[in-house]
Amino acid sequence: MAYSNKVIDHYENPRNVGSFAKDDPSVATGMVGAPACGDVMKLQLKINDQGIIEDAKFKTYGCGSAIASSSLVTEWVKGKSIDEAALIKNTDIAQELALPPVKIHCSILAEDAIKAAIADYKQRHGN
Amino acid sequence: MNYFQLFHLPAQFELDLTELGTRYLELQRQFHPDKYAAGSERDKLMAVQQAANINDAYHSLKQPLLRAEHLLALRGLKISNEQRSFMEPAFLMQQMELRELLAEISDAADPDALIDEADQQIQQQKKALLRQLQSALDANTPEHDHQAADIIRKLKFFFKLQQELELLEQQTQD
Numbered sequence: 274m275a276y277s278n279k280v281i282d283h284y285e286n287p288r289n290v291g292s293f294a295k296d297d298p299s300v301a302t303g304m305v306g307a308p309a310c311g312d313v314m315k316l317q318l319k320i321n322d323q324g325i326i327e328d329a330k331f332k333t334y335g336c337g338s339a340i341a342s343s344s345l346v347t348e349w350v351k352g353k354s355i356d357e358a359a360l361i362k363n364t365d366i367a368q369e370l371a372l373p374p375v376k377i378h379c380s381i382l383a384e385d386a387i388k389a390a391i392a393d394y395k396q397r398h399g400n
Numbered sequence: 401m402n403y404f405q406l407f408h409l410p411a412q413f414e415l416d417l418t419e420l421g422t423r424y425l426e427l428q429r430q431f432h433p434d435k436y437a438a439g440s441e442r443d444k445l446m447a448v449q450q451a452a453n454i455n456d457a458y459h460s461l462k463q464p465l466l467r468a469e470h471l472l473a474l475r476g477l478k479i480s481n482e483q484r485s486f487m488e489p490a491f492l493m494q495q496m497e498l499r500e501l502l503a504e505i506s507d508a509a510d511p512d513a514l515i516d517e518a519d520q521q522i523q524q525q526k527k528a529l530l531r532q533l534q535s536a537l538d539a540n541t542p543e544h545d546h547q548a549a550d551i552i553r554k555l556k557f558f559f560k561l562q563q564e565l566e567l568l569e570q571q572t573q574d
Contacts, residue, residue: 305486307483307485308482308553311559313495334503
């Protein structure tokens, strides 16, 4: 199966790989995994007092599509409010990266990582 | 199709692999397409279909996770091919740490020590989860079945880790 150029670009030059300190109160962490392929994805968002995502980092163990999906998402969420980021759909990710049907679950994983990070933020900030 | 029934085995997680192997050979002989060579087209077709079912059943029953999934499917809980994300932060954090440990192996001065460490952790967790899976499936209630499904999802991560570790082991030996 051939990867699209965009997947290869994100895979070879992943954006925003790494971690923020977990105990930083402005950092929200989303952890998700796909049992079928064993992929694990961590997405961290640095969110300011106005609820704007100032920075994002990811760490993903998985296939090229999973890495590309999470890398793309870190670019997309920057500058967005958490409510705007929550609107990112897996179909947008899959379309941007031209993912084949068997790799759609990678984009679902990335969407769920955003949701998990936002849920973590809301839980820690009491709303 | 009920694979346990096909093999005349009780529908439970615990399984005697030797018995499974014996039944498999018996069934293969019984439905071997050659035995139906002189039969009608319909009989031949049925024998080929049955031989395929026997193979599928054998491979599913032999592997603990596929066997557990089949058992759950028979109880009305289908989890194979699901694309739902797994979200249990503590478990996933531990997976991440094990993945990080594996990532260190290829550059390590003493990779064998790290391989042993990772292998021990993986085997230990796998064993514990398989025990939990057994008792959840034995309890045979809808609530326990959902617990069993979650344990299967966790075990899949460990089977994947084990595969990755085996690959690394081969690479360091080359």
